[in-house]
Amino acid sequence: MLYKLKQAGDKTTFVRLNATSMADEGLLECQMEQWLADNPTAVLPEAEASVLVISQETPFKNVTDILAIDVQGNLLIIEVKRGQSPRDVIAQALEYASDVADWDYERLNKTAIKYFARRSLGFQSLVEAFSATFGIPQEDLSESQFNQQQRVFVVGEVIDEKLQRTARWLMRRGVSISCVSYTLLTDSQSGEFLLDFNEEVRTTELAGGGRHIPNTVQTPTEDAAVERLPDGLKNVYREIKKRVLLFGEDVTTYATQVMFNFKSARCKFAEVTHASRENKFVINVRPEGFHIAENESDVVHGLSVKRLPDKHKWATNHQFVVTETTELDSVEKLLRQSYNGVNQKS
Numbered sequence: 641m642l643y644k645l646k647q648a649g650d651k652t653t654f655v656r657l658n659a660t661s662m663a664d665e666g667l668l669e670c671q672m673e674q675w676l677a678d679n680p681t682a683v684l685p686e687a688e689a690s691v692l693v694i695s696q697e698t699p700f701k702n703v704t705d706i707l708a709i710d711v712q713g714n715l716l717i718i719e720v721k722r723g724q725s726p727r728d729v730i731a732q733a734l735e736y737a738s739d740v741a742d743w744d745y746e747r748l749n750k751t752a753i754k755y756f757a758r759r760s761l762g763f764q765s766l767v768e769a770f771s772a773t774f775g776i777p778q779e780d781l782s783e784s785q786f787n788q789q790q791r792v793f794v795v796g797e798v799i800d801e802k803l804q805r806t807a808r809w810l811m812r813r814g815v816s817i818s819c820v821s822y823t824l825l826t827d828s829q830s831g832e833f834l835l836d837f838n839e840e841v842r843t844t845e846l847a848g849g850g851r852h853i854p855n856t857v858q859t860p861t862e863d864a865a866v867e868r869l870p871d872g873l874k875n876v877y878r879e880i881k882k883r884v885l886l887f888g889e890d891v892t893t894y895a896t897q898v899m900f901n902f903k904s905a906r907c908k909f910a911e912v913t914h915a916s917r918e919n920k921f922v923i924n925v926r927p928e929g930f931h932i933a934e935n936e937s938d939v940v941h942g943l944s945v946k947r948l949p950d951k952h953k954w955a956t957n958h959q960f961v962v963t964e965t966t967e968l969d970s971v972e973k974l975l976r977q978s979y980n981g982v983n984q985k986s
Contacts, residue, residue, distance in 0.1 A: 641656065641657075642656075642657040642659075642825065642836075643655060643656055643657060644657055644827060644834075646829075655827060655828060655829050655830075656828040657825040657826065657827060657828070657834060658825060658826050658828055659823055659824070659825055660824050660825065660826050661723065661797060661824060662722045662723065662797060662824055663722065663723055665824065665826070665833070667722075667824075668722070669720060669721065669722040670697075672720050672722060672795075672822075673696065673697065673705045673706065673720045674696075675835075676705075676706060676718065676720060676795065677693050677696050677706050680693055680706065680708055680716075680718065682835070682837055683718065683793055683795050683818075683820040683837055684716075684793075685839075685842065688710065688711075690711070690773055690774065691708045691709065691710050691711075691716060691773075692708060692709045692710075692769055692770055692773045692774075693706060693707070693708045693755070694707055694708060694709060694748065694751055694752035694755050694756075694766065694769075695707035695751050695752070695754075695755050696755065703736065703739075704717045704718065704719055704733070704736035704737075704740075705718055705719050705720045706718035706720070707740065707751070709748075709766075709770065709786070710791070711774045711776075711897075712785070712788075712789075712897065712898065713770075713785040713786040713787065713788060713898065714787070714788060714789040714790065714791055715737075715740055715741075715743075715787050715789075715790045715791065716790075716791050716793060717733055717736050717737045717740065717790060717791070717792045717793065718793045718795060719732060719733040719736070719792075719793070719794050719795065720795045720796070721794075721795065721796035721797070722796075722797060723796075723797050723798065724796070724797070724798045724800070725794065725796030725797075725798060725799055725800070725803055727802065727803070729794055729796065729803070730792075730794060730803060730806055730807060730810070730817070733792045733793075733794055733817075734792065734810075734815075737790045737792050740787070740790065741787070741790055743787055744783075744787070745766070745783035745784075745786050745787075746949070748766055748786055748787060749765060749766040749767075752765075752766040752769065753765065753766070756769060765951065765953065766786075767781055767783075767953065767954075768953075778953070778955075779908060779955055780896055780898075780899075780901075781898075781954075782898065782899050782911045782913045782922070782924055782954070782956070783924075783948065783954065784913040784915055784922040784924075784959075785898040785899060785913055788915070788916055788917065789816065790816070791816040791817075791818075791843075792815065792816065792817040792818070793817075793818050793819075793820060794807070794817070794818070794819045794820070795819075795820045795821075795822065796819075796820075796821060796822070797821065797822060797823070797824070798821065799819045799820070799821045799840045799841075803819060804819055804840050804841050807819050807841040808841060811841070811843060816843050817841070817843065818839065818841055818842045818843055819839075819840040819841040820837055820838065820839055820840065821837070821838050821840050822835055822836065822837050822838070823835070823836045823838075860895055860897065861895065862893060862894055862895040862900065864895075865895035865900065866878065866895075869914060870919055872919075872964040873914065873919070873920075873921065873964065875964075876921065876962065876963075876964055876966075876968070877900065877912065877921070879968055880912070880962075880968065880971060880972070880975070881893050881900075883968070883972045883975075884902050884910075884972075884975055884979075887904075887975075887976060887979045888904065888979070888983070890904050890905035890983075891903070891904055891979070898913065899911050899912060899913040899914075900912040900913075902975065902979075904979055904982055904983055905983075906982050906983055907926075907955075907982055908955070908956070909925060909926050909956070909975070909978040909979045909981070909982045910923060910924065910925045910926075910956065910975055910978055910979075911923065911924045911956050919963075920961050920962065920963045921961070921962040921963075922959060922960075922961055922962075923959065923960055923961075923962055923971070923974075923975075924948075924954065924956035924957070924958065924959050925956055925958050925959075925960075925974060925975065925977070925978035926955060926956050926957075926958070926978045926981055926982055927947070927957055927958055927981075928977075928978065928980075928981020928982060929977045929978070929980065929981045930945065930947070930958050930977075932945060932946075932947040932958065933947065934947055934949060934950050935947065935948075935949055940974060940977075941970045941973040941974055941977075942967060942970040943960050943961075943966070943967075943970045943971070943974060944960060944961075945958050945959065945960045945974065946958070946959050946960070947959075956978075958978075960974060
């Protein structure tokens with residue numbers, strides 16, 4: 641039995657907490673969804689202090705109950721059930737995960753803006769909300785860091801053994817999936833509700849199982865970040881860095897959790913993000929010296945460069961892709977153009 645301690649002067653009274661159910665209390669599934677949308681970290685690992693909710697299920701829209709983003713920009717697909725979780729809940733959650741897996745920043749941003757407006761949260765863009773939620777300066781963010789991975793959470797009053805076994809099987813094959821059960825309790829005196837969450841399956845429990853996703857921001861050294869790259873891209877990055885450092889004595893290079901950065905004495909002039917799914921670099925540079933219309937692309941120094949939408953408010957808003965076979969002389973010219981632009985050099 642569970643009790644709550646109630647203090648009145650020098651006397652302590654045990655108040656019994658009674659286990660009940662959503663159905664017995666006349667509570668709907670959508671109410672639990674709303675509670676979790678307001679408090680999403682309740683079903684996440686303890687070390688995960690915050691996530692950003694960007695969407696909830698609405699009538700006549702076939703989307704996951706709660707869509708959120710963690711500190712690394714990964715998507716969280718949270719599927720909530722009342723009572724006994726049906727056998728197809730994992731298949732449903734995986735279907736939603738596959739639907740959003742290919743969403744780019746533009747799609748995520750549109751979805752988030754609609755949700756922020758509906759909840760009157762005051763944010764004008766995803767990057768603004770992300771920066772405010774996680775305390776990461778907007779200048780250290782890049783659109784290519786979002787949605788590199790997806791994490792699935794199944795939340796239900798009852799997660800039976802067959803569902804748990806299915807989730808563990810998926811984890812062993814690299815799917816990031818967690819199952820969390822909850823128990824609804826009532827205070828026998830006040831009638832107020834309490835919730836007890838229990839992790840039935842979590843991604844860190846199996847050696848060699850599901851991919852563990854760190855929950856806190858730990859800024860790596862640049863060398864450590866390079867070592868995490870595929871061998872071919874390691875060499876590409878090292879060669880690019882060597883050339884960039886010759887631009888001037890004021891050039892510095894460093895890594896954050898999500899990207900490499902090239903900075904002059906005046907400001908950052910380039911961001912290099914590893915797009916792991918395509919095994920390539922996405923490089924963002926500043927607009928100085930370019931004459932490309934918004935949302936358009938053009939070939940500059942032999943490479944296709946795209947100008948991102950102005951509403952995203954990225955300081956480095958011109959983007960190009962680098963692979964192991966890209967001509968690095970062209971990459972060097974684009975980076976030098978950005979460097980010269982911020983330093984007002986001809």
